[in-house]
Amino acid sequence: MENIVELKNVTKKFKGFSVNNMNLQVKQGYVTGFIGANGAGKSTTIKMIMNLLRPDAGEINLFGLDYKKHEKAIKERIGFVYDGNVFFEGLNLKDIKRIVAPAYKHWDDKVFHQYIEKFELPINKSMKTFSKGMQMKASLAIALSHQAELIIMDEPTAGLDPIFRRELLNLLQELMIDGNRTIFFSTHITTDLDRIADYIAFMQNGELVFNQSIHDVAENYALVKGGLDLLDRDTEKAFVHVHRASTGFEALTKNIQAVKNTFGDTVVIERASLEDIMYYFKGGVQHV
Numbered sequence: 001m002e003n004i005v006e007l008k009n010v011t012k013k014f015k016g017f018s019v020n021n022m023n024l025q026v027k028q029g030y031v032t033g034f035i036g037a038n039g040a041g042k043s044t045t046i047k048m049i050m051n052l053l054r055p056d057a058g059e060i061n062l063f064g065l066d067y068k069k070h071e072k073a074i075k076e077r078i079g080f081v082y083d084g085n086v087f088f089e090g091l092n093l094k095d096i097k098r099i100v101a102p103a104y105k106h107w108d109d110k111v112f113h114q115y116i117e118k119f120e121l122p123i124n125k126s127m128k129t130f131s132k133g134m135q136m137k138a139s140l141a142i143a144l145s146h147q148a149e150l151i152i153m154d155e156p157t158a159g160l161d162p163i164f165r166r167e168l169l170n171l172l173q174e175l176m177i178d179g180n181r182t183i184f185f186s187t188h189i190t191t192d193l194d195r196i197a198d199y200i201a202f203m204q205n206g207e208l209v210f211n212q213s214i215h216d217v218a219e220n221y222a223l224v225k226g227g228l229d230l231l232d233r234d235t236e237k238a239f240v241h242v243h244r245a246s247t248g249f250e251a252l253t254k255n256i257q258a259v260k261n262t263f264g265d266t267v268v269i270e271r272a273s274l275e276d277i278m279y280y281f282k283g284g285v286q287h288v
């Protein structure tokens with residue numbers, strides 16, 4: 001099975017916001033980073049993938065199974081790391097483990113204790129005394145202790161200090177070595193993705209803009225700089241969005257070849273970072 005998560009024409013409407021007709025595939029054996037501005041709909045999508053929120057229309061399959069018939073079998077195979085305390089606040093990790101472990105067929109006590117030690121978490125202290133980073137670590141320790149094939153994380157690096165963030169990225173890389181695991185996670189820290197992501201799914205205003213390999217993103221998107229005299233209604237079509245300044249323009253293209261054909265060497269073409277891409281897509285008029 002190539003796609004471990006598959007959303008087909010998924011729609012979810014809230015007052016003032018909707019996820020529209022979303023089609024998303026998460027490839028097995030790879031790390032997919034899920035990006036988008038605040039309020040783009042990432043958490044809503046993740047909640048639907050986790051069956052914490054029901055779509056109004058469309059289909060969601062995980063491991064080729066649907067939640068209606070296979071909820072337990074699906075959840076068994078997922079490690080979910082959530083930004084926030086999903087556990088009972090008053091409990092300590094020992095109690096939580098006692099509650100959570102029996103729910104998983106493949107719970108591994110030894111692995112759990114290894115992570116608790118590695119993350120330097122107190123096992124007898126109430127979770128309400130944990131810092132945000134400690135709560136994230138606890139959530140991660142549990143997610144990694146039942147041989148999950150798919151790890152889903154909603155902003156796992158938010159609130160972590162830079163050292164643990166780097167350690168976490170290394171750990172995720174290690175987890176990928178056996179080739180059977182898939183990781184899907186949302187983040188605002190796009191530099192983390194340069195380090196570990198194979199695919200980038202980019203969402204804006206409730207719609208998936210693209211889901212491409214990081215290599216294809218680098219091949220397709222670029223920043224273009226040049227003089228204002230080069231711009232007219234036709235040449236501007238080569239761009240997602242153009243910023244004008246008195247000194248010239250800077251624009252994002254999703255078709256480098258078209259830019260080369262149109263402008264030749266009258267413009268400068270530079271690599272676009274994921275932040276550049278998000279920024280320009282947010283900018284307004286889109287020729288997509």
Ligand SMILES: Nc1ncnc2c1ncn2[C@@H]1O[C@H](COP(=O)(O)OP(=O)(O)OP(=O)(O)O)[C@@H](O)[C@H]1O
Nearest residue numbers: 014015016017036037038039040041042043044045
């Ligand atoms: N239960 C709900 N009822 C009504 N509106 C909601 C609900 N949940 C989310 N929304 C709205 O849906 C939109 C998308 O929110 P969502 O949390 O999915 O965005 P996000 O991309 O995860 O943002 P962030 O990066 O800030 O976490 C927001 O406008 C939010 O207010």
